[in-house]
Ligand SMILES: NC(=O)C1=CN([C@@H]2O[C@H](COP(=O)(O)OP(=O)(O)OC[C@H]3O[C@@H](n4cnc5c(N)ncnc54)[C@H](O)[C@@H]3O)[C@@H](O)[C@H]2O)C=CC1
């Protein structure tokens with residue numbers, strides 16, 4: 001169906017892109033998102049704490065530390081000066097690891113123009129407080145719309161221009177509902193859109209954030225079982241039941257089922273549980289093969305968000321009284337010294353349940369602890 005000329009005049013005008021995007025964090029994902037924004041036609045500046053890296057990005061269009069051998073678009077500015085990075089920013093992407101968020105927000109605050117939207121691109125939940133990253137940022141930056149950008153997005157593939165999709169979520173204010181095209185979610189989505197990167201707009205920040213945190217833990221579980229010699233049936237079962245755990249947590253916290261089955265949930269779960277390009281899947285695989293934690297990644301420091309996410313996800317689940325058996329199993333192996341093989345054997349012989357839970361059926365497993 002072609003839209004007639006006259007109809008085109010009544011189509012809502014496109015959301016207005018943010019002219020200048022600041023990216024906080026010059027690691028693999030920060031560099032990838034800066035590339036996405038540059039390719040979409042934005043002015044882009046990256047802040048990083050490592051001068052060698054910011055110099056390389058600005059002067060040579062490369063990030064040899066985090067994305068070696070990958071060419072970046074020319075014209076991405078980069079600095080170690082937070083004030084310079086944020087001075088004229090119209091929108092900010094925060095892409096340092098989840099555990100750094102509170103301090104990074106506090107460091108950003110003095111330099112941010114009031115009302116500038118901040119999208120969190122790390123995946124996790126704050127340990128000790130159990131706050132979602134959006135809640136942490138809202139505490140530290142009360143004068144700014146807070147959102148998230150999350151989905152099935154390996155950094156290197158994104159920079160190489162493989163078509164990639166992700167969700168951009170901000171809570172919608174009443175004004176946003178009256179004029180969605182002026183909402184931060186719509187404006188940031190259009191700001192990042194190109195033939196290579198396809199954002200989807202969401203108003204379900206909770207659902208998006210829970211998806212990003214839980215998928216990391218399930219990916220470690222998938223890696224553990226794959227590393228221990230189990231095959232695709234097992235991985236498919238973990239992905240499916242892991243999505244149920246993601247849905248359980250998201251819905252209790254006010255997130256939506258459609259978000260869990262979208263890019264930031266099922267999409268990212270599928271990607272991260274299917275490839276050792278995922279650091280979470282890779283860690284699980286190495287542990288499943290019998291390596292000690294300190295032997296993994298040849299002892300190099302690597303960001304594996306699922307390790308800390310498994311603590312915060314389980315802590316949160318216990319506070320609100322929900323059971324997440326796969327996440328609990330990962331926590332037991334990573335943080336309680338439990339034997340990997342026995343833990344997953346116990347997982348498999350828990351009481352027989354119904355799918356859907358609503359059937360309310362459960363009875364002892366013939367090989368379970370009560371057998
Ligand atoms: N790498 C990927 O494919 C993707 C990563 N993410 C998420 O992005 C977040 C960042 O991870 P990556 O960029 O992958 O890690 P990375 O290890 O590639 O980069 C981390 C960056 O954060 C900086 N950093 C670490 N601690 C800091 C601190 N205390 N203060 C200031 N800067 C600090 C490092 O210097 C580095 O520039 C994680 O939450 C991850 O889950 C999300 C989607 C894709």
Ligand SMILES: O=C(CO)COP(=O)(O)O
Pocket residue numbers: 123151152153154155216219268271272277278279280281303304305
């Ligand atoms: O979140 C990611 C892809 O969407 C990156 O996964 P890892 O953190 O497991 O490497």
